[in-house]
Each structure stands twice: as C-alpha cells, then as structure tokens.
Amino acid sequence: MACSCCENQFDDLTQYISGVFDPEHPQSSLISILHHAQERYGYLSKDVIEHIAQVTEVPAAEIYGVVTFYSLFKTKPQGKHRISVCMGTACYIRGGAKILEALEDMLDIKPGETTEDMLFTLSETRCIGACGLAPIMTVDDKVYGRVEPEQVKGIIAEWREKAEKV
C-alpha cells in the first residue's frame, strides 16, 4: 500500500483513477490516467508513476514502458511555457525549419530541451491543421501563423515580459 504522505499528495490522482478504472481490463485506462497526471503535475515523475502502479496494480516497469513509448509523455520537468514549431509537411515546405533555427539560436537550446531559467521548453510538433497559415509556431495554446524568422525575437520578448509581470 502507498505510504501516507503520497496518499495525501496524490489524493486527486487516486480519485481520478477510481473514476476511470475498469476492473475487467485494469490497464486500459492507463493512458487516460497518465494524461491526467501529466496535466495535473506538469510531468510524470518517478513518484507519480509509482503511485499509479500502486493504485492500478499495473507493474511500474510496464508503466515506464508505456510512458517512454509515447512522445507526449514527459519524465522531466518542463519549462513554464511550451514553444512548438510545426514540422508538418505544409509548414516544412513553407519554411518551418527556419523558424526552428531562429528559436534555437535565440534560446540556445535544441528541441526537447528547456531553458536554464525554466521559462521555455522547445519542441517540434506535427501538423496542427492550420496549414493554410503555414509556417506555424505555438506558445502554449496560442497559435502564430505565417511566421517569419525575424518575428521570433518579438514573440519571445512578449512572453518574457508576461512572465516577468507575474
């Protein structure tokens, strides 16, 4: 059984699991549970995974296997804002790679990495379906279309400013 400290820390998660758990197929709700946990805690830490293992009785090793298979699941802390550049075909054809390059230069990180101040995580996504406005970049839920490499600086500055205000 889980220790009492985790019990409190993950109360909400335990509750979610009991809502979606299907005793006939104990593993079938795993991906929903992981999505929920990641949304709640930002990333899937060792503690979170072990807690899920305890409650669902799916072995932790099995859960790790699933977590590492799917690219949306993160096992490391993520930056406050997630910057993604679309690398779908339409965006690629219209110069998405140049946007990514400009961001890499500016933030001094590669896709998958987080800036030292934990403000931004850079990633590549695939077609978000806004191909008409290609090339596309997004910061969290905000979508920027027809982006020119020169605009990148301004967009980042805008988010930095926002972060400083808080």
Next chain:
Amino acid sequence: MKRKIIVCSGSACIDPGGKRLEPELRRILGDKNAFDLVEIEEAVCYGHCGSCPMIVVEPEGTFYGELNSEKLARIIDEHIIGGQPVEALLATQPMDTSRIRMLGSADFFGKQLRITLRNCGIIDPESFDDYLQMRGYEALAKVLEQMTPEQVISEVEKSGMRGRGGGGYPTGLKWRQSTGHDEEKSFVICNADEGDPGAFMDRSAIEGDPFCILEGMTIGGYAIGATQGYVYVRAEYPLAIKRLRYAIDEARKRGLLGKSIFGTNFNFDIDIRLGAGAFVCGEETALIASIEGRRGMPRPRPPYPAQSGLWGYPTLINNVETWANVPAIFLNGADWFAGIGTEKSKGTKVFALAGKIKNTGLVEVPMGTTLREIIYDIGGGIKNDKKFKAVQTGGPSGGCIPEQFLDTPVDYESLMKAGSIMGSGGMIVMDEDTCMVDVAKFFLTFTQDESCGKCTPCREGTKRLLEILTRITEGKGVPEDLQKLEHLGKTVKRASLCGLGQSAPNPILSTLQNFREEYEAHINEKRCPAGVCSALLNYYVDPDKCVGCTLCAKVCPVKCISGEPKKTHVIDTSICIKCGECKKKCPVKAIYRK
C-alpha cells in the same frame, strides 16, 4: 432587419497573430452599441482556411475573409449598421453551400460534392438539434426498424464504399468478416489518429459534425452485433475531443446510445480513447494495443482485427471519413452512392490541400476528378505564379507526382499507377523552390523517428536510408548512393512487419523515379537546383547593395571577406565555412545565398 454573423470556430481559424475573431467581434459590437442588430452564431471550418479568419453575414450570405480588428470594425459600420456589403473585403474565392450563398465566382466549390462534409459549416457542431434537423439519425432509425444486420451489410457492400484511412479495403467486406464468429462480444472502433503530418481532414470532419460519425458507428455496431464502440483520437486535437464528448453525452441523454436504442433491444455505447503522440498507433493493430493501455506496437496479421482484435474479440475498425459516409449511404441508398465516382472507387474523397498553392483548405470531390482540376480549378494554381513541380499525396507513405501525371484521376488504382497512393487525403503542392531530395529526407526523418523499432528492416533500414539522403544533401554523396537507395528501399518495403516500414521508402523511390536529375545534381555537381540544401549553397555579396560598411569582414570568423571601407566587399567562397554570420550582420541585406 436583424442580421446574423456566422463566425468560424475551427481550431485553425485564427489570424496570423493567433487571435480568434469572436471576442474581438463582441468587443467591437459593444463599442458601437450594435449588439441588437445582429445575432452571432458559431459554425465550424468551412474548409477554406486560406482566407482565415473569416465570417459570413446572413441573410445576404456575404463572405468576408482575412479579417482583423480594423476590417471587422468597417464591416460593422458599413454592412451591419449601414446595410451595404463591403465589396473591398469580400473573400477572393467565395464558396457556395446550401446555406451560404456567395457573391462573385464560386470556383472553390464548383467542382466539389459534399457527402462526408455535408453538414460541416452548416450545422452548429454543439447543437444536437441542428443535426437532427439535417435528417440526423434518420438512417439509424431506418436501419433498426426495417433492416436485419445481414441487409445492412449487403447494402454497404452494394454501395462499393472503400476505406478512407489509406488502404482502400472494401468496407462491406470488412463488415462481413467481422461477423459470424462465436464470440460473446465484439467491438467497433473509429480510427481518428490522423497521423499524416500535413493533413487535417479527420479533425475538421469531427469538429464540424461529430454526430454523423457516432451515427455511422452505431449502424456498424448493429450490423456486426457489437455493444461497445471506441473513438481513438489524437490528444493533439482538443476541440475535436470536446465536440465528440458533447455529441456522445447528448446521444446518451436522448436514448441514441446506451440501452434499448429507439426502443429496440439493441444496446450500444461509445467511449473516447486518447492517443499520446505516436504515428504508428494509426496502424490498426498498434491502435488496438494502445486502447488496451500498452505500448502501441503493431503485430503480424493475420489474424486481422476482424477475427481477433481488442482483447482478442472480433473488432471492426474504420476511418473517420468512412464512418461519416455510412449514414449518407442509408439515407440515399447504396445505388445512389455507387453512382458517384469511378468504376472501382465510389463516392467522394476529402483532401487537405496545402503547400505552395493559392487556396488552401479542405476539398471534397467525386472520385475520378483529376489532380489538375483539384490544383488549378479548385486550388487556384500555384502561389506567386511560380512553376508547379510536384504534388505529394499519401504523406509519409506516398509519393510525389510530377507534371506529366497531372491529368491522373484520383482513385485508388490510378494514383498507384502514377507512383503514389491515395492515402488518407493529405495533398501538398510543391513548386520550383522545393528540393525533392530534401522532401524525401523530410519524410524519412519522420518515418525513422516514428518507427516503433519492433522489426529490424524498418528500424535499421530507415536509419541507413536517412543517412544516405543526408549525405547527399550535404554534398557528400557518391554516384553509387542512388543504387543503394533503390536496393535498400525495396528491401525495407518487402521485409517490414507493418505498413509504416512497408511504405516508408515510397517518398524516396518515387522522387528517384521522377526527379532523378535532382539527385544527380546534388551528387555530381554538388549543386541544389532549388536552392534549398544549405550545405550546397554559397554566400555572395550583391555589389549593387553593398555600401562598404566593413561589418561583415569584421565578423567573419575565417576572415574570408575582403574589401576597403566604402567599397564593395567580396567573399572568397573557397575559404568560407558558411556560418552565416556575415549575412546576419549586414545592415543593408547585401549578402545572399545561392
């Protein structure tokens, strides 16, 4: 007269700054005290994303595109308050649907026929009653009241419908193969994983009309005797997920999902399962593994899911678009459906038209329409009047079709003959500025990254193919590389376990076949004819622009720029390491790459 403003609520309908139109519209209406003059309604993506963001003003049906706050304010002043449509702001390529009448030319819609997307942009996707008004659930009622499961399957067979997920497998036959097993349970699945990067048909179909997919699945469930269905949808599509949830909740409330549907003894329910960012999960056996909560890896077939699928039970899996067509077949009859399209490919197909094309967006055309009609008559031709080079269909599993095949009709067999495939509906247009070697490299990077690693030919083969392509784009290719690509590509195709590996070499093989001279230019002349592959480009100073400020010479790490102050500078390309620093520094943008 009270006018109505219909705002597109598709997830792509944003201005280049990422703003949605609706809050802005409400603000301006408030500022101008014009709220009483209009009613605002949301409709989903009209599939004309090139004019995003847009609105339609009723009752005139005036269609305004590429809007921003200033333009909106003008429309409210002149049209809503003044009663005069603003000619200057009309979208350039208006469209025509039963509800939206247009001014000016209607080319974008002229050659189209909407079956799959029949309700998209017409009903409010968050109003179940809207769907009912468009004859929603009439097909299910007819099926449950008048037809046996056997008759339902025969009707689908008679329609000639083939799967829209890429393979084109006859839908009726698949339904038949999913029945007649002595299992106590069976399942129905809708594949909404839409993995092709550059395609968004399924997303728009769900966002625009989630109801018809549920109705289609319920008919499928009745036909094969299933009691539970799942929609497997990418987590990257939050709006589609939200609308599906709404549609499922409403259907349950109204007794159209759950126990005793329409008062019969047929029980059927549908749940949503989310993906988590793995392209291979679009493959049916991997998708099933993912619904079971495991790593999404394909397994050898047979047994096919129709015999042994989810938790080992017979499972009927079809694509979003396939399901969306099902109610239409029962509303209008299999003969009607079979009358549309070509001999072997019936009905219509939705394509997501994008790339270097004037009108981007969704198009739905009868099978047999030619590529030329889609690209030129509907898509308006190439952007900036550049020269057409190729059209890519089938995404990472497909190929690039050159100019001489533009009159190919779109149907499963003809596209295959032209060296590509129908695929799920991505259609990317490329112009003279696109490098075909680079395109092949782009797709291989994708498939190599997404290969699940279960079988060696795909896991190792895609890596080696990508290495060779990378070498060629870096100017380090040797003539033997072309044979190696061909040989290895064919081996990977033959020896891989699932469709991902079996089709991964297609982008290479098709470009090698149709654009071999581009590969040769990279290898033999160390030149990229389209000017894309940066390792093969050199930096030059434009003597007409250079003002002799010396900044470039100062920043160059290898000191290969010479020139006196106030005189034209010159780059010694034999020493230049192509770092690009000089280009960044030049205040008058005199340095270019070629």
